[in-house]
Each structure stands twice: as structure tokens, then as C-alpha cells.
Amino acid sequence: AMSWHQNWPRQWRSPDPKPEYDVVIIGAGGHGLATAYYLAKEHGITNVAVIEKGWLGGGNTGRNTTIVRSNYLWDESGLFYENAMKLWENLSQELNYNVMFSQRGVMNLAHNLGDVRESIRRVNANNLNGIDAEWLNAEQVKEFCPIINISKDSRYPVMGATLQRRGGTARHDAVAWGYARGADDMGVDVIQNCEVQGLMIGNGTVKGVRTSLGDIKAKKVAMACAGHTSVVADMAGIRLPIESHPLQALVSEPMKPVIDCVVMSNAVHVYVSQSDKGELVMGAGIDAYVGYSQRGSLHVIEDQLASAMELFPLFSRTRMMRSWGGIVDTCPDASPIVGKTPVKNLYVNAGWGTGGFKATPGAGWCYAHTIAKDEPHDLNAPFSIDRFITGALVDEHGAAGVAH
Ligand code: FAD
Ligand code: PYC
Numbered sequence: 001a002m003s004w005h006q007n008w009p010r011q012w013r014s015p016d017p018k019p020e021y022d023v024v025i026i027g028a029g030g031h032g033l034a035t036a037y038y039l040a041k042e043h044g045i046t047n048v049a050v051i052e053k054g055w056l057g058g059g060n061t062g063r064n065t066t067i068v069r070s071n072y073l074w075d076e077s078g079l080f081y082e083n084a085m086k087l088w089e090n091l092s093q094e095l096n097y098n099v100m101f102s103q104r105g106v107m108n109l110a111h112n113l114g115d116v117r118e119s120i121r122r123v124n125a126n127n128l129n130g131i132d133a134e135w136l137n138a139e140q141v142k143e144f145c146p147i148i149n150i151s152k153d154s155r156y157p158v159m160g161a162t163l164q165r166r167g168g169t170a171r172h173d174a175v176a177w178g179y180a181r182g183a184d185d186m187g188v189d190v191i192q193n194c195e196v197q198g199l200m201i202g203n204g205t206v207k208g209v210r211t212s213l214g215d216i217k218a219k220k221v222a223m224a225c226a227g228h229t230s231v232v233a234d235m236a237g238i239r240l241p242i243e244s245h246p247l248q249a250l251v252s253e254p255m256k257p258v259i260d261c262v263v264m265s266n267a268v269h270v271y272v273s274q275s276d277k278g279e280l281v282m283g284a285g286i287d288a289y290v291g292y293s294q295r296g297s298l299h300v301i302e303d304q305l306a307s308a309m310e311l312f313p314l315f316s317r318t319r320m321m322r323s324w325g326g327i328v329d330t331c332p333d334a335s336p337i338v339g340k341t342p343v344k345n346l347y348v349n350a351g352w353g354t355g356g357f358k359a360t361p362g363a364g365w366c367y368a369h370t371i372a373k374d375e376p377h378d379l380n381a382p383f384s385i386d387r388f389i390t391g392a393l394v395d396e397h398g399a400a401g402v403a404h
Pocket of ligand 1: 026031032196249
């Protein structure tokens with residue numbers, strides 16, 4: 001139907017790589033593109049290339065279930081994710097690009113006494129950090145989301161939920177595209193179909209990248225390559241405490257609006273929202289094995305649909321339309337690594353595991369600061385690699401809401 005449309009302006013250029021840049025970012029997902037945008041916008045560093053082995057936004061950014069929230073337990077994470085939330089709240093205006101940020105409310109259900117205690121503790125911790133969070137009992141859950149089954153006869157009855165009203169969803173592709181266009185406008189080169197295959201290192205300092213399109217020199221190199229971070233870090237001889245696992249999701253056939261909020265259940269294990277096209281968007285925990293194939297196993301889909309049936313009997317005759325997988329980079333404490341590496345001028349942003357989409361603006365903002373100043377911002381300082389030596393871990397397995 002659109003075939004008669006012609007001469008639409010390109011949103012970004014498709015440049016050949018230059019021989020040298022001030023900063024090369026590896027990975028054109030949301031994080032890499034946001035980093036390039038803030039390097040240019042906040043720090044005036046525009047001689048930047050974002051190198052992508054596939055197409056921009058084709059990694060986890062384009063594969064995730066788009067849930068955005070900032071209801072993490074510990075101060076370090078709460079402050080970090082809340083800064084990201086504030087950036088989300090102005091992102092469409094900032095980029096002049098509609099990222100369809102929809103603050104429809106995120107509920108995390110509690111199904112046993114342990115869940116209830118952990119959830120109320122987290123609500124209190126969030127409120128102390130100025131993050132909006134409420135505790136709902138089962139009847140209030142039903143009021144907020146009328147199609148949820150709160151029967152006491154369920155295998156794991158709903159005993160209540162945390163609610164973050166400012167949480168919600170955003171259009172994942174638009175986030176990547178908006179940052180790409182904004183960065184490109186300021187002179188950043190986004191180079192697609194170019195794989196980083198090696199790092200040039202001399203005297204303990206990174207000097208550039210070896211790519212499928214040739215060598216590119218760089219004063220600074222920044223990894224933003226999510227599930228493949230261990231592979232790229234290995235090129236510098238760095239071993240990270242990261243495991244890469246498949247995480248899959250699925251959508252149903254489209255239907256009229258039935259659920260106007262986001263519901264997550266860590267106990268029975270499913271999360272659900274409805275897209276603007278009407279599809280139910282659902283996911284579960286990671287597939288337990290490590291691997292790099294962007295697909296998952298059938299039993300995970302079966303479990304997640306059984307959980308969805310339990311919570312939403314209404315969906316019983318809905319047909320599944322599509323499923324897919326991404327590769328998530330998980331850290332032992334379910335928190336990310338954002339900072340310097342033992343190689344001078346080489347930086348790492350990784351370990352976001354199942355939850356880095358919500359962090360995209362905040363991660364890009366802090367990572368740009370870290371690269372520009374060669375030292376972390378206060379917000380990402382707690383997320384250095386050193387914490388795995390000092391033991392200052394930030395354990396967010398509870399708040400991650402997704403088993404990994
Ligand atoms: P990516 O978007 O994966 O970008 C990394 C890029 O690096 C890729 O495009 C890749 O091709 C490129 N790359 C890798 N190696 C190289 C190389 N050698 N050379 C060049 N380029 C390279 N998070 C949430 O907050 N909410 C959610 O609801 C949510 N749901 C999820 C559901 C699923 C199914 C999955 C898979 C993830 C989900 N996540 C969610 C996690 C979230 O998607 C990620 O944490 C986030 O998108 C990571 O962004 P990124 O830019 O770091 O990674
Ligand atoms: O981190 O909120 C999250 C999330 C939801 C689904 C996958 N990750």
C-alpha cells in the first residue's frame with residue numbers, strides 16, 4: 001500500500017568507516033546508540049563510530065518485552081533506575097521521536113508469604129528513595145486489573161502485588177531509531193554490517209578495533225554488546241563473571257484491548273502486557289543452559305503459557321502468533337557492570353541480563369560520562385567490575401522479577 005511513497009529522507013546515513021575515531025562503540029543496540037547520543041550531546045564528543053555486526057536495534061533491544069520500571073531494592077540500583085525513569089519521562093521530547101512511552105503501571109504479583117514480605121520491604125525501600133511504589137492486597141489487584149484470577153483455589157493464589165504507576169512500556173525499535181537519528185544528526189557514524197573481530201592493544205592500552213571492514217584506530221573503545229560481551233572482552237584477554245543465556249518471548253494474535261497495565265509474576269513465572277497492535281506480549285525466565293542461539297526451548301513456552309492460563313483464564317482460547325529469543329548477559333548478582341576495564345581506555349557496559357531495556361537512557365547517559373571523563377559517574381560507580389573482587393555485590397535477584 002505504501003509502494004507509491006518515494007524519496008523519503010533517510011533517518012541516518014550509512015557511512016564507510018573512517019580510519020580513526022575518538023571513540024568507537026561496539027554494538028548498536030539501545031545502549032550503544034544512547035551512549036553515542038549523550039557523548040555528542042552532553043560532552044561535545046562527535047568523532048564517534050557505533051559499530052554493529054548486524055542491523056541497528058536487531059539484538060536484545062529489538063527482542064525484548066519493553067517493560068520499564070525503577071522499583072529495585074538497593075539504594076545503588078534504585079537511584080540508577082530512577083534516573084533512567086526520569087529520562088524516559090522526557091525521551092520523546094528529547095529525541096523529537098515518539099518512543100510511545102506508556103506509563104500504564106507495572107504490578108509485580110506476590111503468591112506466598114515470602115513474596116509478600118519481600119514485596120512490602122521493596123515498596124518501603126523504594127519510597128525511601130523517592131520512587132513511587134504501592135502495596136496492593138488481592139482485592140486491590142483485581143480492581144487494578146479486572147481480568148486477573150485471584151481465586152484462593154489457584155495453585156499459587158495471588159496474595160497481593162507491588163504497583164509502580166509510573167512504570168509501563170515503550171516502543172523498543174523507536175528507542176533505537178530515535179537515538180540513532182539523534183546521534184547521526186550530531187555527526188556520529190553508525191556503521192552496520194561490520195563485525196568487531198579483534199581489539200588492537202599495546203602497552204596495556206586499547207588502540208582500536210579489527211573489523212570485518214578493516215582496522216579502525218580509536219582513542220577509546222566502549223563495549224555495548226550485551227550477550228556477546230564475554231566474546232569481545234576475551235579479545236582483550238579479560239574474563240568477566242558473565243553467563244550468556246537465551247531469553248525468549250512470544251506474542252499472541254491481536255485482539256481488542258483486554259489488559260491496560262503490565263503484570264509480572266515471578267512465582268508462577270510469566271509477564272504480560274498488550275501491545276498497541278493488540279497482541280499479548282509475554283515472557284518467562286531464561287532458558288537454563290548457556291548458548292548464543294537466538295531461540296529458546298519449547299518447555300519454557302509451555303510453562304509460561306500454563307502460568308498465563310492460571311492468572312488469566314480468559315486467554316485460554318487465544319492463539320500464539322510468534323516467538324523469538326535473545327541472548328542475555330547475566331551477572332551473579334543480577335546487576336550490571338558499567339565502567340572501566342583493566343585495559344586503559346577500554347570500557348564495559350554489560351551484564352544487564354533480563355532487564356536492561358528499562359535502563360537504556362540512564363545507562364547511555366552514565367556510560368557517556370564514564371567514557372568522556374575516564375571515571376564513572378556517582379550513579380554507576382557501584383557497578384564496577386571491582387565489586388566481584390571486593391564483594392560489594394548489589395543483589396537484585398528479587399527485583400529483577402525474571403528468573404535468572
Ligand atoms: P543489544 O540490543 O543486544 O545490542 C548489542 C548489539 O551488539 C547487538 O545489536 C549485537 O549485534 C552487537 N554486537 C555483538 N557483538 C558484536 C561484535 N563483535 N561486533 C559488532 N557488534 C556486535 N529488559 C527490560 O528492561 N524489560 C523487559 O521487558 C525486557 N524483556 C526482555 C525480553 C527478552 C526476550 C530479552 C531477550 C531481553 C529482555 N530485556 C528486557 C533485556 C533487554 O532487552 C536488554 O538488557 C537490553 O536491550 C540490552 O540492550 P543493549 O543495547 O545492551 O543490547
Ligand atoms: O526487567 O522488568 C524487567 C523485565 C520484564 C521482562 C523481562 N525483563
